[in-house]
Amino acid sequence: xxxxxxxxxxxxxxxxxxxxxxxxxxxxxxxxxxxxxxxxxxxxxxxxxxxxxxxxxxxxxxxxxxxxxxxxxxxxxxxxxxxxxxxxxxxxxxxxxxxxxxxxxxxxxxxxxxxxxxxxxxxxxxxxxxxxxxxxxxxxxxxxxxxxxxxxxxxxxxxxxxxxxxxxxxxxxxxxxxxxxxxxxxxxxxxxxxxxxxxxxxxxxxxxxxxxxxxxxxxxxxxxxxxxxxxxxxxxxxxxxxxxxxxxxxxxxxxxxxxxxxxxxxxxxxxxxxxxxxxxxxxxxxxxxxxxxxxxxxxxxxxxxxxxxxxxxxxxxxxxxxxxxxxxxxxxxxxxxxxxxxxxxxxxxxxxxxxxxxxxxxxxxxxxxxxxxxxxxxxxxxxxxxxxxxxxxxxxxxxxxxxxxxxxxxxxxxxxxxxxxxxxxxxxxxxxxxxxxxxxxxxxxxxxxxxxxxxxxxxxxxxxxxxxxxxxxxxxxxxxxxxxxxxxxxxxxxx
Amino acid sequence: xxxxxxxxxxxxxxxxxxxxxxxxxxxxxxxxxxxxxxxxxxxxxxxxxxxxxxxxxxxxxxxxxxxxxxxxxxxxxxxxxxxxxxxxxxxxxxxxxxxxxxxxxxxxxxxxxxxxxxxxxxxxxxxxxxxxxxxxxxxxxxxxxxxxxxxxxxxxxxxxxxxxxxxxxxxxxxxxxxxxxxxxxxxxxxxxxxxxxxxxxxxxxxxxx
Numbered sequence: 079x080x081x082x083x084x085x086x087x088x089x090x091x092x093x094x095x096x097x098x099x100x101x102x103x104x105x106x107x108x109x110x111x112x113x114x115x116x117x118x119x120x121x122x123x124x125x126x127x128x129x130x131x132x133x134x135x136x137x138x139x140x141x142x143x144x145x146x147x148x149x150x151x152x153x154x155x156x157x158x159x160x161x162x163x164x165x166x167x168x169x170x171x172x173x174x175x176x177x178x179x180x181x182x183x184x185x186x187x188x189x190x191x192x193x194x195x196x197x198x199x200x201x202x203x204x205x206x207x208x209x210x211x212x213x214x215x216x217x218x219x220x221x222x223x224x225x226x227x228x229x230x231x232x233x234x235x236x237x238x239x240x241x242x243x244x245x246x247x248x249x250x251x252x253x254x255x256x257x258x259x260x261x262x263x264x265x266x267x268x269x270x271x272x273x274x275x276x277x278x279x280x281x282x283x284x285x286x287x288x289x290x291x292x293x294x295x296x297x298x299x300x301x302x303x304x305x306x307x308x309x310x311x312x313x314x315x316x317x318x319x320x321x322x323x324x325x326x327x328x329x330x331x332x333x334x335x336x337x338x339x340x341x342x343x344x345x346x347x348x349x350x351x352x353x354x355x356x357x358x359x360x361x362x363x364x365x366x367x368x369x370x371x372x373x374x375x376x377x378x379x380x381x382x383x384x385x386x387x388x389x390x391x392x393x394x395x396x397x398x399x400x401x402x403x404x405x406x407x408x409x410x411x412x413x414x415x416x417x418x419x420x421x422x423x424x425x426x427x428x429x430x431x432x433x434x435x436x437x438x439x440x441x442x443x444x445x446x447x448x449x450x451x452x453x454x455x456x457x458x459x460x461x462x463x464x465x466x467x468x469x470x471x472x473x474x475x476x477x478x479x480x481x482x483x484x485x486x487x488x489x490x491x492x493x494x495x496x497x498x499x500x501x502x503x504x505x506x507x508x509x510x511x512x513x514x515x516x517x518x519x520x521x522x523x524x525x526x527x528x529x530x531x532x533x534x535x536x537x538x539x540x541x542x543x544x545x546x547x548x549x550x551x552x553x554x555x556x557x558x559x560x561x562x563x564x565x566x567x568x569x570x571x572x573x
Numbered sequence: 574x575x576x577x578x579x580x581x582x583x584x585x586x587x588x589x590x591x592x593x594x595x596x597x598x599x600x601x602x603x604x605x606x607x608x609x610x611x612x613x614x615x616x617x618x619x620x621x622x623x624x625x626x627x628x629x630x631x632x633x634x635x636x637x638x639x640x641x642x643x644x645x646x647x648x649x650x651x652x653x654x655x656x657x658x659x660x661x662x663x664x665x666x667x668x669x670x671x672x673x674x675x676x677x678x679x680x681x682x683x684x685x686x687x688x689x690x691x692x693x694x695x696x697x698x699x700x701x702x703x704x705x706x707x708x709x710x711x712x713x714x715x716x717x718x719x720x721x722x723x724x725x726x727x728x729x730x731x732x733x734x735x736x737x738x739x740x741x742x743x744x745x746x747x748x749x750x751x752x753x754x755x756x757x758x759x760x761x762x763x764x765x766x767x768x769x770x771x772x773x774x775x776x777x778x779x780x781x782x
Contacts, residue, residue, distance in 0.1 A: 324611055
């Protein structure tokens with residue numbers, strides 16, 4: 079006996095069995111075809127000596143916890159040999175895999191053989207539909223089984239930049255989120271050194287995993303699946319997480335999902351707020367990224383509206399901090415110094431914000447010119463021997479960054495008529511960005527969401543929860559041959 | 574004792590051994606596809622040897638030296654494979670594995686210089702003098718130097734060289750042999766980098782003239 083997913087080619091054989099089994103009320107070939115082909119259905123055929131002897135179908139809508147067994151049939155000549163049971167097994171397993179917690183079916187009141195089989199699978203009669211089967215005028219029993227199902231436990235591994243993150247989620251629920259940062263090791267260089275980051279990942283892997291398992295109070299054997307960032311990010315850093323994740327997948331026999339780092343930042347909102355309300359505009363700002371996204375659906379429709387054409391916003395903070403003689407990382411230092419400064423003291427340029435930029439770069443960012451403008455401003459004062467007003471420069475620089483980030487994000491909300499803005503990335507720790515975002519979004523009647531900081535910065539939990547969403551929507555695992563893709567497009571949610 | 578051995582210090586080599594006997598080995602020469610290869614290679618050696626991961630008692634990994642990015646792939650994979658399979662994790666110097674293969678083929682050979690490409694006109698190298706209990710005896714190294722400078726450390730004329738590559742089989746055999754000695758296996762699985770990260774603290778430079 080063999081079971082496999084049905085294909086279009088099986089249609090004639092399936093129809094022949096359908097007509098043989100349900101002479102009076104068989105589905106038409108058109109109906110059967112659309113059932114087989116529908117995205118939300120799963121049809122299986124059971125074969126004996128390479129001949130199809132039965133089939134069954136399941137319907138499970140994404141996001142719903144309920145599934146329906148649509149039909150199940152075995153050739154009369156092949157009954158009593160366990161084919162029906164094998165089909166039921168396949169369908170209920172698939173329902174479970176797709177995240178269903180309840181399965182429903184209807185059965186003819188006079189078909190006691192089938193009812194017996196369903197009872198084996200925990201189905202209980204919950205109602206009667208009078209005269210459901212026509213023209214025979216037979217009642218249908220509605221049966222339901224409750225699966226002792228729990229949402230998938232997913233381990234997420236993130237190593238795209240200088241944070242080694244391992245997170246564990248169960249469905250939408252956060253169990254652990256452990257992050258080890260190599261930031262201090264980069265401080266003397268004034269920015270992330272890829273080789274230093276990759277070395278630190280390798281050292282952090284096992285301790286971070288141990289701590290995550292401890293916090294979640296589970297063992298590796300409890301994990302249902304593994305998710306890992308495969309891009310975008312630093313290739314050498316990504317490879318550490320990818321290799322570890324693949325080996326863990328093979329060693330535990332658990333499926334692996336290669337997911338997109340940027341979409342992971344959006345998915346973090348699931349952990350913070352239970353779901354990502356779509357459509358939404360998402361602004362992701364970190365030391366490595368400055369991206370404006372239009373998210374119509376977390377798993378199937380993420381569009382890049384714009385991104386930085388040179389430095390990331392976080393990088394600009396680091397570079398300007400150095401110009402001002404402040405420590406790395408620059409964000410918190412500039413925040414600290416700017417507190418006493420006047421944000422309107424110096425009018426620093428807003429990159430790509432002129433009317434001429436609106437054609438090609440409406441939603442793109444540029445911070446390189448801003449950094450140079452700050453450096454020049456400081457040099458001119460120093461050359462004249464005049465004091466450098468650190469607080470005003472820091473405040474004015476920060477205002478320029480925040481202004482251009484929010485202006486473009488809010489413009490996107492308006493243009494696409496989407497009254498929702500989600501912030502993500504490490505720069506969301508910036509006090510002024512949070513404050514200005516809150517003010518401007520309130521004024522524009524835009525709902526603003528900023529997940530807690532350890533879900534905003536690079537972390538494994540966001541990768542795990544994106545993996546969990548994929549699993550619950552029925553996505554197939556990734557093939558083991560994926561590699562690191564440092565320029566992975568945001569449209570590619572899973573590789 | 575079943576052992577999975579792997580090394581990504583040059584190409585990708587993965588093997589399953591029963592004690593010191595090879596069950597299956599896969600080798601991929603390319604030196605840029607470690608991360609793509611490693612998962613499927615681990616899966617394939619298990620499948621071909623007919624073993625489940627939980628039957629693996631020991632994971633042996635080549636510690637290098639070798640180009641860093643590729644080297645880390647093997648080390649990261651070995652760490653998490655061992656954790657997932659509840660197996661012991663052991664490290665072996667990759668150059669030792671090359672030396673073992675050489676002496677297995679040339680049992681009467683004397684001194685050996687093993688060197689591999691370290692890029693930037695340098696080589697990773699180690700020298701050996703014959704075998705003891707079947708295992709190569711390392712005299713010098715591992716080190717990284719310009720190729721022409723190795724003569725400052727040893728008499729090149731007195732050393733044979735080899736173009737053999739590291740094999741996972743040899744790694745597994747070394748670990749098996751070590752496990753029977755008093756010192757035991759090397760549980761330190763830190764990579765042998767031999768070079769600091771290539772970065773220097775930058776100086777701020779003027780933007781205006």
